[in-house]
Amino acid sequence: MFKRFKALVEKESGYYIKALRSDRGGEFTSNEFKTFCAENGIRRPMTVPFTPQQNGVVERKNRTxxxxxxxxxxxxxxxxxxxxxxxxxxxxxSNRSPTRSLWNKTPQQAWTGRKPSIGHLRVFGCMAYAHIPDQKRSKLDDKSEKYVFVGYDASSKGYKLYNPVTKKTIVSRDVVFDEEASWNWNDEPEDYKFLCFPDERDEPSDIASPPTSPITPQQSTSSSSASSSEGPRGMRSLQDIYDETEELSQSFNNLTLFCLFADSEPLNFEEASQNDKWKIAMDEEIKAIKKNDTWELSTLPNGKKAVGVKWVFKIKRNEKGEVERYKARLVAKGYSQRKGIDYDEVFAPVARLETIRLLIALAAQNNWKIFQMDVKSAFLNGYLEEEVYLEQPPGYSVKGQEDKVLKLKKALYGLKQAPRMWNSRINKYFLDNGYLRCPYEHSLYIKVNGHGDILVVCLYVDDLIFTGNCASMFEDLKKAMTQEFEMTDIGLMSYYLGIEVKQSEEGIFISQERYTREILEKFNMMNSKPVATPIETGTKLSKHEEGDDVDPSYFKSLVGSLRYLTCTRPDILFSVGLVSRFMESPTTTHLKVAKRILRYLRGTLDYGLFYSSSKEFKLEGYCDSDWAGDTNDRKSTSGYVFFIGNTAFTWSSKKQPIVTLSTCEAEYVAAASCVCHAVWLRNLLKTVGILQEDPTVIHIDNKSTIALAKNPVFHDRSKHIDTRFHFIRDCISRKEVQVEYVKTEDQIADIFTKPLKVNVFNNLRTLLGVFQNKKHV
Incomplete structure (x- = not known):
């Protein structure tokens, strides 16, 4: 066996085996084997008797x-x-599966240098239907034969199939698999003489029979090691192993039953049906669907295919993490829909988070209250344009008509077109009831009555928030919406899209404290030592940093979690943006920088944005840029922030799309993107009744950039700049914006472009409006 393995690996790799570690099994200590190793110059390190942990790699692989x-x-x-x-x-x-010791590679790829194909992989033991060649059948014979899939052939590109009736194994390429089905082995006599099965009386040499044809060195090594290390010490019968497995299975079933009674979400209908709380939730969902007249029982037409359905269960919690209700949702398996047949358009707009913050700032300025409503089963209200059929839901099939299907009249959760149909329905409702849809934010609706009172409604899928200066308009909206849809009146907005909102007489405080705690617990940083800044001064990162590779999935999960936290924490925006540039191939150096952000959050858990009334409620912006800060491509980072009142409500920190030749050019490119955003904000504010009569002031700390923006003459230092960046000049000439100089120490946007010292960082954080919760509310 070892001679074959040695010849194979040395032939394929071009290297010679220098050492072979093993235990002291009889097959490894025989004189013949010792002589062979000595003649080939192979060292023989061995484990101490009865100390298998010294050969832990092989032992662990055998167990796996x-x-x-x-x-x-x-x-x-x-x-x-x-x-x-x-x-x-x-x-x-195993040779074709990812392993922790090889990042971005499988063992097969590392050995051969070619990425293995996995499209041919099938479920072991599933049913397989092999094609019978024309030469082996007559005209009326079956064209296929039923087999059980038992592996992959080592010497050809085919599947190994076993026929339980004839007790024969064949190799075939033309196979159709039913991976969910399996053979009923209880109906067959337990006579498998075609296989030798070892028991405790067998000799080790019988166990270590060589495979028909080794596929890869890892496969041969695994087989050889398994036989050598366990044979001399005796081998447990598989009956004993199966007995232990049965005990584990029983323990697992008990654990499953325990989870059903805990506050956990069931995975399927069978689990949920054992709990009365989830039964009630499913009954409520079916009741709501029937009340909404969502479907009708029908016979499936020829040529049509019914879309499957499944139950999805979710525990709804409030901002304190307490259970509010148990929600069961019947969801269509939309992944089986075909474009052009079952659906056409799928896009549906949602409100931008900066629009929501603008609405909060507007309410705080005018001492308005923000209210929240939720549409129950929102997607069920959208009218379908296509003809879609569903299977009957598990547990709720109509008795005596189980073979029929459900023809949808309205949309259902899970359908590809469901979000768009709901958005079309709610948009039509608002327009028919005298609301004006904002052309610059399609999820924002405004209504002004004859007395000049205003009502502003912001829609995010099925969650509505609204504010204004007329209580009677609030009541009319609630009454009208309740008549049209099944609504839940939540009252004052307190928890919206994961953002905690606290409204008081002094102002409105928004934060994500609960979400921050979840992130720290998820990445085991709750007990970490806090730091004063999210990123250390002078930090420069590149793609080729020193350190070991880090699991990209873990790193992406960390960065993605931090990215959503920037909704209320602009103070970490630059540091999160910096580490997000290295998500494809992160190292321990990148991970260390990312975890420093978590340490900073540990010390600022209850920080957030505080919006209050101010004397001057006008739009004002700050814009800044570093120069060639990215060490990989030498591109600069643009940063800007806009205020309306005393607190920031929209901000950005992005790497520029081009390489700039000077600090002036870098600041100019940053200013151009800032001006574009300012134009959009001015139009948005005009729609909600906040007209900006004067030009919007944008503060820049580079005098050359200001001169270049105001000078319409192209000269040698700016003639190469792309035309799109000169849009700023046109806005200045139309008096939509006005650029003004600000000292570097007062440049608030500096926090979005580079790491800062502690005192500078704390000062700019305060100017942004980021405060500790207890200081204001």
Whole structure:
């Protein structure tokens, strides 16, 4: 066995085996084996007797293979006599699966240098229908034969299939699989003489029979090591192993039952049906669907395909984390829909977070209250334009008519077009009731009555928030919406899109304290030592930083969690944007910088934005840029922030799309993007009744940039700048914006472009309006 393995790996790799670590099994200590190793110059490090941990890599691999093989056999309820095929298939899959020791590669790819294909992989033990060649059948014979899939052939590109009736194994390429089905082995006599199965009386040499054809060195090594390290010490029968597995299965079932009674969300209908709380939730969902006249029972027309459905369960919690209600949602399996047949358009607009913050700032300035309503089963209100059929939901099939399907009249959650249909319905309702849809924010609606009173409504899918200066308009909206849709009146807005909102006489405070705690607990940083700034002064990162590779999925999860936190924490925007540039190939250096942000958040858990009334309620912006701050491509970072009142409500920190040749040019490119945003904000404010009569002032700390923006003459230092960036000059000439100089120490946008010292950072954070909760509310 080892001679074959040695010849294979040395032939494929071009290297020679220098050492072979093993235990002191008889097959490794024989004189013949010792002589062979000595003649080939192979060192023989061995473990101390009865100390398998010294050969832990192989021992752990053996256990992994055994666990996988056991799982595959148990999944399809196959007889234990198929252990050899299961082990062989396990090794085949292991060589083509990701491993922690090789980032972005599989063992097969690392060995051969070619990325292996996985499109041919199938579920072990599933049913397979092999094509019978024309030469082996007559005209009226079946064209396929039923088999059980038992592995992949090592010497050809084909599948190994076992016929439980004839007790024969074949290799075929023309196969159709039914991966959910399995053979009923209880109806077959347990006579499998085609396989040798070892028990405790077998000799080690019988266990270590060589495979028919080694696929890769890892496969051969795994098989050889498994036999050598366990054979001399005796081998447990698989019956004992299966007995232990049965005990584990029973324990697992008990654990499942325990989870059903805890505050956990069931995974399927069978689990949920065992809990009265989820039964009530499912009954309420079906009742709401029937009340809404969403579907009708029908016969499936020829050529049509019914879309499947499933139950999704969610525990709704309030801002304190307490359970509010148990919600069951019937969802269509929209992934099976076909474009052009079952649906056409799917896009539906939602409100931008900066629009929501603007609405909060507007309410705080005028001492208005913000209210919140929720549309129950919102997607069920959208009228379908296409003809869609559904399967009957699990547990709620009509008795005696189980073979029929449901023809949808209205949209259902999970359908591709459901969001767009709901948005079309709610948009039509608002327009028909005298609301004006903002052309610059399609989820914002404004209504002004004859007395000049205003009502502003902001829509995010099925969550409505509204504010204004007329209580009677509030009541009319609630009454009209309740008549048209099934609504939940939440009252004063306190928790919206994961943002905690506290409204008081002094102003409105928004934060994400609960979400911050969840992030810290998720990444085990709740007990970390706090730091004063999210990023250390002078930090420069590149793609090729020193340190070991980090799991990209883990790093992306961390950065993504932090990204949403910037909704109320602009003070971490630059540091989060910096680490997000290295999500594809992160190292421990990048992870260290990302975790410093978590340490900063640990010390500022209850920080957020405080909006209050101010004397001057006008739009004002700050714009800044570094120069060639990215060490990889030498591009600069633009940053800007806009205030309306005393607190920031929109901000940005992005890497510029071009390489600039000077600080003046970098600041000019940043100013151009800032001006574009200012124009959009002016139009948005005009729609909600806040007209900006004077030009919007944008503060820049570079005098050359200001001169270049005001000078319409192209000269040698600016002639290469792209025309699109000169849009700023046109806005200045139309008196929509006005650029003014500000000292560097007063440039608030500086916090979005570079790491800062503690005192400077704290000062700019305060100017942004980021405060601790207890200081204001």
């Amino acid at each position: 293979i055994l666990n996988m093989a056991r799982s595959m056999l148990k999944c399809k309820k196959m007889p234990k006599e198929f252990w050899a095929q299961a082990v062989e298939c396990t090794v085949y899959l």
